[in-house]
Every structure is written in C-alpha cells, then in structure tokens.
Amino acid sequence: MSSPAPTLLEENGDLRARLDEAEDALGAIRRGEVDALLVESADGPQLYTLQGQEAETNRFRGEMLAQVSDAVIAVDTDERVIYLNAAAEQLYGFAASGALGRTLAMIRGARWLHPGDEAAAKAALRDRGEWRGENIHVRHDGTELNVESGITVLRAISGRPTGMLAVVRDVTERKRHENQVLVSEIRYRRLFEAAHDGILILDPGTGRIVDANPFMTRMLGFPHSDMVGKELWEIGLLDDDAASREMVSRLKQANELRYENLPLETRDGRHRNLEIVANLYDEDGRPVIQCSIRDITERMRTEEHVKLLMAEVNHRAKNLLAVVQAVAHQTAKHGDPASFAARLSDRIEGLAASQDLLVKNQWQGIEVADVVEAQLAHFKDLIGTRVLIEGPRARLAMAAAQGIGMALHELVTNAAKYGALSNLVGKVRIAWHISSTAHPAFSMSWLEDGGPKVAPPTRNGFGQIVIGRMAEAAVEGVAEIVYRERGLSWILSAPVENMLAMVV
Amino acid sequence: MRRPLGPPAEALLIDEAPAPDAPCYVLRLYITGSTPHSTRAISNIRKICEEHLHGRYELEVVDISQHPSLAAGEQIIAAPTLIKKLPLPLRRFIGDMSQTDRILLGLDLRKSPEPASPAPHR
Numbered sequence: 001m002s003s004p005a006p007t008l009l010e011e012n013g014d015l016r017a018r019l020d021e022a023e024d025a026l027g028a029i030r031r032g033e034v035d036a037l038l039v040e041s042a043d044g045p046q047l048y049t050l051q052g053q054e055a056e057t058n059r060f061r062g063e064m065l066a067q068v069s070d071a072v073i074a075v076d077t078d079e080r081v082i083y084l085n086a087a088a089e090q091l092y093g094f095a096a097s098g099a100l101g102r103t104l105a106m107i108r109g110a111r112w113l114h115p116g117d118e119a120a121a122k123a124a125l126r127d128r129g130e131w132r133g134e135n136i137h138v139r140h141d142g143t144e145l146n147v148e149s150g151i152t153v154l155r156a157i158s159g160r161p162t163g164m165l166a167v168v169r170d171v172t173e174r175k176r177h178e179n180q181v182l183v184s185e186i187r188y189r190r191l192f193e194a195a196h197d198g199i200l201i202l203d204p205g206t207g208r209i210v211d212a213n214p215f216m217t218r219m220l221g222f223p224h225s226d227m228v229g230k231e232l233w234e235i236g237l238l239d240d241d242a243a244s245r246e247m248v249s250r251l252k253q254a255n256e257l258r259y260e261n262l263p264l265e266t267r268d269g270r271h272r273n274l275e276i277v278a279n280l281y282d283e284d285g286r287p288v289i290q291c292s293i294r295d296i297t298e299r300m301r302t303e304e305h306v307k308l309l310m311a312e313v314n315h316r317a318k319n320l321l322a323v324v325q326a327v328a329h330q331t332a333k334h335g336d337p338a339s340f341a342a343r344l345s346d347r348i349e350g351l352a353a354s355q356d357l358l359v360k361n362q363w364q365g366i367e368v369a370d371v372v373e374a375q376l377a378h379f380k381d382l383i384g385t386r387v388l389i390e391g392p393r394a395r396l397a398m399a400a401a402q403g404i405g406m407a408l409h410e411l412v413t414n415a416a417k418y419g420a421l422s423n424l425v426g427k428v429r430i431a432w433h434i435s436s437t438a439h440p441a442f443s444m445s446w447l448e449d450g451g452p453k454v455a456p457p458t459r460n461g462f463g464q465i466v467i468g469r470m471a472e473a474a475v476e477g478v479a480e481i482v483y484r485e486r487g488l489s490w491i492l493s494a495p496v497e498n499m500l501a502m503v504v
Numbered sequence: 505m506r507r508p509l510g511p512p513a514e515a516l517l518i519d520e521a522p523a524p525d526a527p528c529y530v531l532r533l534y535i536t537g538s539t540p541h542s543t544r545a546i547s548n549i550r551k552i553c554e555e556h557l558h559g560r561y562e563l564e565v566v567d568i569s570q571h572p573s574l575a576a577g578e579q580i581i582a583a584p585t586l587i588k589k590l591p592l593p594l595r596r597f598i599g600d601m602s603q604t605d606r607i608l609l610g611l612d613l614r615k616s617p618e619p620a621s622p623a624p625h626r
Contacts (some may be wrong), residue, residue: 014593021596024606025582028599034534034582038575045580047572049536062537062569074538080550082543092518097565101550 035103060441071168073155077161079104091170093139109138121151125164125394129153137168146175182329198293199225204280206347210288219295223266237276237293251280251289261296273297292353320355323402326346350409352373354402365395365501368404368432368444370376375408379421386421391432394442395501403474404444404492410463411446411490420487434496442499448487455485475499526618529561530590533601536583537569541600545584548601556613573624 028034029050038276065072075081081099084107089096092108099107112118112135124131132150147168150236150391154163162356192199193451198216200209212227220227232238240249259276266272275294280287331344353374357366361372372389373380379387396404408430412421419425432444448454457464464481471479477494533549535542546565553561568575568583578587580596588595588611595610608614 017593020610021598024596025598029582030557031599033541033599033602034584035539035541036569038572038580038582045572045575047536047583057517074543076543078547078551080547082547083538095565098563101546101563102567129572310543336505 008068019491071170072165073104073107073168073491074163074165075104076163079164081107082163088168089140091145091168092137093141108140111136111138111144125151125153129155135173144172145170146172153242166324198291200232200291200293202232202248202278202289202321204248204252204287204289204293207244209235216293219266219272219293220264232291237262237265237274248289251278255280261300273300319352321350325353327406327462330465334459336460338504346413347406347409351402351408353377354405357405358398365397366392366401368396371396371401371405372408372430375405375412378416379412380420384426386427388427388429388431390430392434392443394434394499395430396499397501400475400494400499403471406445407467407471407479407490407492410466411488414463414488415448415451418452419454420448423451424486426451440496441493442496443491445492446488446490448489451487454483454485454488525558527558527591529588530585531561531563532578532589533563533565534568534575534578534580534583534585534587535565537567542584543566544600544602546584549607550602552604552607552611554600556608556611597604 010447014185025034025419029037034050036047038045038047040046065083065085068085069087071091072083072085073081073088074083080101080103082101084092084096086095086098089099090150091169092099094107095144117133117135121131123136130150131153132148133308134146134148137145137147147166149166151166152166153161156162169236191246192213195213195215198219200216201211201214201460202208203210203377207228209227209232213222214224216227220235231241231244232245232247233240238244247257257276257278259274262274262276264272264274273296275296276291277291277294280289282288328344333345335343354366354371357370357374368391369389372410373383376383376387376389383389415421415426415428420428427449429449430445431447432442435441435443468479468481471492475492475494476498477492480489480491480493482489526597531549531553533545537543549599550563553563566574568580575583578585582598584598584600586597586607588597591612597607597610601607605614
C-alpha cells in the first residue's frame with residue numbers, strides 16, 4: 001500500500017508555486033513593471049493597457065515604424081536590440097522574437113569602406129549625437145549588404161544616453177548598378193580617349209561642341225578647350241554657321257548624315273581631307289549628336305596614286321605592245337622566214353629582261369651595269385675575262401634603258417653568231433661615261449676585238465635598225481657603227497638628260 | 505512591434521554549442537510593443553540567458569499588443585510575462601525581469617537567494 005504523502009507534497013508544492021506566481025504578479029503590478037493586463041473573455045483574451053495615452057502613443061509609433069521600408073533598429077546602452085521593425089527583420093533575415101535582447105553584433109556584422117570610417121562614426125556619435133554614412137553590413141548567412149545608415153543617440157529626459165536608433169537603407173542594388181555604370185564609363189571613356197578617329201559630341205539644341213576626344217586635337221591642332229563650346233564651322237569643319245544649322249536640321253530628319261570628302265585646312269595650315277559621319281541619338285532622354293571624323297588624306301593620296309599607276313601601266317603596256325609589234329614586223333621583213341619564230345622569241349626575251357628590271361626598280365630607272373648584265377646573262381661566265389664592263393654608277397631613264405637594252409641584245413646575239421664571242425679568244429669591251437662639259441653627254445660603247453674578220457653587211461637587217469635608228473630614237477642621240485676588220489664598234493651618245501633618270 | 509515574419513528563434517542557436525549534460529531551456533516572453541518595460545524585459549532576460557544558459561536555451565519573444573489571442577491558453581494575466589516551458593515544471597515570471605535573483609531561483613539556476621546579487625539592468 002502506497003503512502004499518500006508524496007502526492008500531497010507535490011500538490012502542495014504546485015499550489016505554493018502558483019501562489020508565488022500570484023504574489024509576483026501583484027508585486028510587479030505594484031512596482032509598476034507591468035504594461036497591460038489580460039482578461040479572458042468569450043472572444044479570447046482581451047488586453048487592458050495600464051499606461052493610457054503613453055501606451056497609445058507607443059503603439060502608434062510602433063505601427064508607423066513597422067510600415068516604413070527602411071530598416072529601423074534600436075539598441076540599449078549595451079548594444080542589445082530592443083526594437084526592430086519588419087524591414088529590419090527582412091534585411092537581416094532575423095525574426096524579432098529571436099533578435100530582441102541580443103547584441104547587435106550577433107544580428108549582423110559590419111565592415112567599413114575606408115580605414116578611419118569607424119573612428120569617424122564613433123567620434124560623430126560622441127560629439128554630435130548622430131552619424132550618417134555608408135558601410136557594409138554582413139548578415140548572419142554571410143551576405144554582404146551595402147547600406148546607408150543614419151544613427152542617432154537616444155537620450156532620457158535627463159539627457160543620459162539610453163541607446164541608439166539606426167535607420168538603415170539597403171543600397172546594394174543601387175551600388176551594383178552604379179558600379180556597372182562606372183565600369184562602362186571607364187571602358188567607353190577609354191575607347192573615346194584612345195580612338196584613332198576624331199569624335200565630337202554636339203548639343204543638337206545649340207549645335208555647339210560639348211566634348212571632343214584627344215585625336216581631334218591631333219587632327220586639327222585645336223586644344224580641347226578651344227573646341228568645346230564652338231560650332232563646327234568655327235573649327236573649320238563646315239563652311240559657315242548656315243551649314244552647321246543645316247547639318248543639325250538634316251540630322252533631326254534622317255538621324256544619320258555622311259560627308260564623304262570635306263577639305264580642311266588645319267590650324268597650322270596643313271591640308272587634310274576628312275570624312276564625317278554624324279549620328280543623332282538619344283542619351284537617357286536627351287538627344288545628342290555624335291560626329292565620327294576620319295582623316296582620309298592618306299587614303300585619298302593612295303587612291304590617287306593607284307589611279308595614276310593604273311593609267312601609267314596602261315600607257316606602258318600600249319607602248320610595249322607597239323614595240324613588240326614593230327619588232328615582229330621588222331623581224332618578219334628581214335631574214336629567213338623559217339627562223340622567224342626563233343628570232344622573234346629571242347628579241348622578245350631581250351625586251352622582257354629590260355622589262356623585268358624596270359618593274360624591279362619600280363619604273364624609276366635602271367643602273368647601266370644592270371642593263372648590261374641582264375643582256376649578257378648567257379655569257380656571265382666570260383665577264384671579267386673576255387667580256388669587260390666598265391663605267392660609273394648611272395641610272396638609265398626608262399626609254400633609254402629599253403632602247404639600250406634592245407641594242408645590247410642585238411649586239412650580243414650578233415657577237416655570238418658572227419663576232420668576238422663566236423670563237424674562243426675574242427673579247428668585248430662595254431664602257432660608258434659622262435662627259436664633264438658644259439652640256440654633259442652620256443655615251444656608251446661596244447667594242448669587239450679578236451673575233452673573225454669583219455666585213456660590212458651587204459644588206460640592212462633588223463639588227464642594224466635596232467642598234468641604229470631605234471637606239472637613236474630612244475635617247476634622241478647619235479649611234480655610230482663602224483665595221484672594223486678586227487671587230488664591230490658601236491657608240492651611242494646623247495645629252496645626259498635624255499639618257500639618265502632624274503635622281504629623285 | 506508585431507508578430508515576426510522572419511526565421512524562428514531556433515535559427516539563432518546554430519552557432520551556440522549546447523552543453524551535453526545540462527537541460528535545454530525553452531522560454532517564451534510575452535510583451536506589448538516597444539514600451540520601456542517590454543524592452544527592458546527583453547534585454548534583461550536575454551542577458552540572464554546568455555550568462556547562465558549559454559548554448560542551451562531557446563527564447564521566443566511574442567508581441568501581443570496587436571494580437572492578444574497569441575496569449576490564449578497560456579494563462580497569462582499581465583505583460584511582460586516570461587514562461588519557462590521546459591524543463592518542467594512550467595513557471596511564469598511577471599515584470600521587466602529586473603529581479604535577477606528571483607528569476608534565477610525560479611529557473612532553478614540558483615538554489616538559494618544570494619544577498620549580494622549584481623544590479624539589475626534598468
């Protein structure tokens with residue numbers, strides 16, 4: 001049989017505890033530590049506040065703060081959270097029930113943007129009782145938030161500090177956007193600054209320049225400060241203010257405008273050709289004109305040069321065809337018809353050698369020695385022994401090179417067939433010099449020696465025409481041909497200016 | 505103040521390692537808005553918990569100023585009221601929790617009153 005004593009003791013203990021609670025409640029009410037009493041009713045518990053108007057004011061304040069979108073958080077002098085509104089709960093990811101009473105450091109960390117910011121904030125709170133600024137709050141989950149805060153020291157009526165009230169605005173998104181804008185600004189500013197085209201930004205309202213990149217200064221010679229505020233015509237890009245106005249008005253209709261070739265004189269008098277592409281576009285609700293200006297002077301010069309070259313090539317091709325035609329005609333007229341093809345091919349080869357040299361020297365004339373050596377290509381082993389070449393450095397003009405080249409070709413061919421190069425001992429001496437007289441002349445000679453005995457030709461073949469009349473015509477000079485018994489002598493003379501290329 | 509929408513109070517305990525042998529306390533504090541008594545009660549009880557129950561307590565603060573029904577069934581007669589739900593037996597404390605000794609005693613954290621207790625936070 002069990003004893004009833006323990007049950008009675010338990011009941012007694014429970015009653016004592018409830019009595020203690022009732023006494024506590026009464027004591028707390030007497031001490032004024034209670035805000036409200038709760039009374040059970042048929043509709044559930046009813047709240048009766050004990051602080052009248054003050055309680056109502058507190059409730060009103062609480063309601064207001066709950067509605068604001070900024071986070072509001074109040075701490076006591078130990079930095080324990082005594083209030084946080086719904087926005088603060090959202091911002092820091094903490095329910096009020098868990099956050100209240102905890103130290104601020106447990107709710108969120110803080111990081112300062114610059115060294116010295118924290119000390120400055122503390123000094124402001126100490127000296128002025130308030131601080132406003134930006135820093136970084138770190139949530140419990142590690143997320144970093146860029147925030148703008150306003151912190152005020154709370155004081156009792158006596159002036160004693162009772163804590164602090166912080167109003168915190170999350171500006172993370174704004175900061176991210178600002179950073180993106182900043183990065184973009186740096187990137188495109190660099191493009192603008194480093195561009196190798198001129199860029200001008202114009203206000204369509206006034207037609208005046210609001211910005212110009214550094215390349216504009218290099219192109220036109222105006223410093224940046226001299227361009228900003230001016231109209232295009234004032235820096236020489238358009239004829240007059242009417243042209244400036246017309247450009248703006250046409251741009252407003254078409255949005256894009258192109259000036260293909262604007263001649264311009266720079267500040268230091270250089271002539272430039274410019275191409276301008278102007279665009280009207282919207283810059284965050286504000287229209288602006290952007291002009292891209294390209295210096296096409298060099299391009300135009302190159303185009304002109306190419307055009308000139310094409311005309312020259314055409315002209316030379318026609319000339320060369322005329323020469324080939326004449327050579328063909330004369331080769332057919334003189335000599336054995338059976339060997340026509342071989343002779344014609346041989347002569348065209350001689351022409352081609354001169355042509356190669358001309359092209360190689362960009363039609364700027366050829367060294368005499370090069371012409372001689374090109375025509376003596378088949379006998380290059382004999383140069384220095386049986387073929388002697390001597391003369392100063394001199395550059396033959398194009399026509400002279402062609403004429404002399406053809407003549408030398410005939411002379412070489414003749415010497416190989418019948419003259420000094422047809423046996424094993426004959427020699428050829430090719431020489432040229434410039435006389436130092438008042439009207440200097442250039443003369444070139446071909447002297448054969450030691451070949452078979454020479455007899456003057458019985459008929460005038462094409463070879464004679466080439467070394468005679470054609471050579472004379474090419475240099476507007478005189479060709480002297482002597483059929484010496486010991487070898488052929490050929491001397492061509494002409495004024496220097498007909499023979500030699502102008503030294504550029 | 506209002507009934508919180510954020511995560512529950514348990515979320516706060518993640519980094520507070522509980523002592524393996526000691527009982528875990530579950531406390532609930534009923535307050536009425538941000539009145540001086542309520543804010544003092546919050547600060548005082550949190551301080552007591554952190555000093556004496558570090559790592560083994562769960563404190564939920566419930567604001568009944570807008571919704572008194574949140575107190576239904578808890579036999580609350582005044583606010584602020586702290587209820588010790590666990591460990592049993594259930595205990596209630598009324599006031600701004602400034603009577604530290606009485607609360608420590610009621611929470612079974614001190615066996616007998618000590619006259620030289622630290623000054624309450626007011």
